[in-house]
Amino acid sequence: MDGDEVWWRADELEAGGDREGARALYLEAMAGGVTGAGVEYGVALLRWGEDAAEAERLFRASIAAGEDWNGDERLGELLRDTGRAEEAVEMLGARLGEGHLHLARLMANILAGDPLRHAEAEQWYRVALDDEDPYAANDLGAFLSERPGREEEARVLLLRAYLAGDDLAAGNLGSMASDDGDTAEAIRWLRIAVEEGRDAKLLQLSKLEDEAGDAASAARRIRRAIGLGLAGAHTAYARHLQRNGEEPVVIEAAHQIAVEAADEDADYWYAAWLEVRDRLEEALRHYGLAAEGGDRDAYLRLAYVLHDLDRDEEAEVRLREGTELGDPHCAVAHAHLLLDQDRAGEVPAVLERATALGADLEEIEGLRGLLPPR
Numbered sequence: 001m002d003g004d005e006v007w008w009r010a011d012e013l014e015a016g017g018d019r020e021g022a023r024a025l026y027l028e029a030m031a032g033g034v035t036g037a038g039v040e041y042g043v044a045l046l047r048w049g050e051d052a053a054e055a056e057r058l059f060r061a062s063i064a065a066g067e068d069w070n071g072d073e074r075l076g077e078l079l080r081d082t083g084r085a086e087e088a089v090e091m092l093g094a095r096l097g098e099g100h101l102h103l104a105r106l107m108a109n110i111l112a113g114d115p116l117r118h119a120e121a122e123q124w125y126r127v128a129l130d131d132e133d134p135y136a137a138n139d140l141g142a143f144l145s146e147r148p149g150r151e152e153e154a155r156v157l158l159l160r161a162y163l164a165g166d167d168l169a170a171g172n173l174g175s176m177a178s179d180d181g182d183t184a185e186a187i188r189w190l191r192i193a194v195e196e197g198r199d200a201k202l203l204q205l206s207k208l209e210d211e212a213g214d215a216a217s218a219a220r221r222i223r224r225a226i227g228l229g230l231a232g233a234h235t236a237y238a239r240h241l242q243r244n245g246e247e248p249v250v251i252e253a254a255h256q257i258a259v260e261a262a263d264e265d266a267d268y269w270y271a272a273w274l275e276v277r278d279r280l281e282e283a284l285r286h287y288g289l290a291a292e293g294g295d296r297d298a299y300l301r302l303a304y305v306l307h308d309l310d311r312d313e314e315a316e317v318r319l320r321e322g323t324e325l326g327d328p329h330c331a332v333a334h335a336h337l338l339l340d341q342d343r344a345g346e347v348p349a350v351l352e353r354a355t356a357l358g359a360d361l362e363e364i365e366g367l368r369g370l371l372p373p374r
Helices: 003-015 019-031 037-047 052-064 071-081 085-097 101-111 115-130 136-144 151-163 169-179 183-195 199-211 215-228 233-243 248-260 266-276 280-292 298-308 312-324 328-340 344-356 361-368
Strands: none
Touching: 003 019, 003 037, 019 037, 037 052, 037 071, 052 071, 071 085, 071 101, 085 101, 101 115, 101 136, 115 136, 136 151, 136 169, 151 169, 169 183, 169 199, 183 199, 199 215, 199 233, 215 233, 233 248, 233 266, 248 266, 266 280, 266 298, 280 298, 298 312, 298 328, 312 328, 312 344, 328 344, 328 361, 344 361
């Protein structure tokens, strides 16, 4: 049995629920010296949520054996996904130096996650583009779309990618149009993306359709997202009901379903709804759960609710926590709180931190103007 037959048969066994049968087939192929069998088994182990260390060993063994089977690419992805980006960059750099240019886009994608290495990332994206990587135009376009002043370059690259058949490009063009405030253009591109199977764009599209007044279509998108089990779909449905004036009892039931399903951002948005309805103790509890779950934005809302409950000491603790997590809005709010408490001497240090975190400079200067002269 050659490699293609092994992969096809293993996929068939896995799809039928016979993971152990698929495992036995991979191991048999490895024992028989079938090229790429180790890499494919390593990929399967990761897909099954099993032994990442064994997968890494298999990828490294494939590279050492000189197999032309993308073991280096799989290893780079594994290192990136397990928080070892620097190790991935070192390995990829060595392989690229040996002429393995198919790794250029992966290298660029990893470097793009480090704000201090964006220039390097762009260089590698362009290497991938010159090497005719079919996905390089989309990835470079998406990267440039987030760089101020590079939007037109990004749009040209994304259009190029779309015309070349990259099914991610339409969604990125839709996101760009949405960021530009062009709702009609955003909806047009996102509908193309969804029609081409990019289900991950369903919720973004539904929100824009809601804003454009097409509530029926938005609801259909959200119901499909719920059926597909997309993260955030239950929460999106609760917010859709809010935007369209549904009865409070129905909205709350939808929020509670989202919370019970541990849906993405469910506690935060349920808390926001409770806060508007002056159910502050309940809002406090759900903002707290959102913060515990890693939602940085929840710290600012926690502080505001605590302030409304005349619990300023606790509010300040939350603002300090949010600032430590890198939220400039928490730092600015902390400065306001200190001024309200006649603690002006502590404000300059807080404003310095807010500036470092990228807070609005006009607001910072306004706060400085409220300080007493030295």
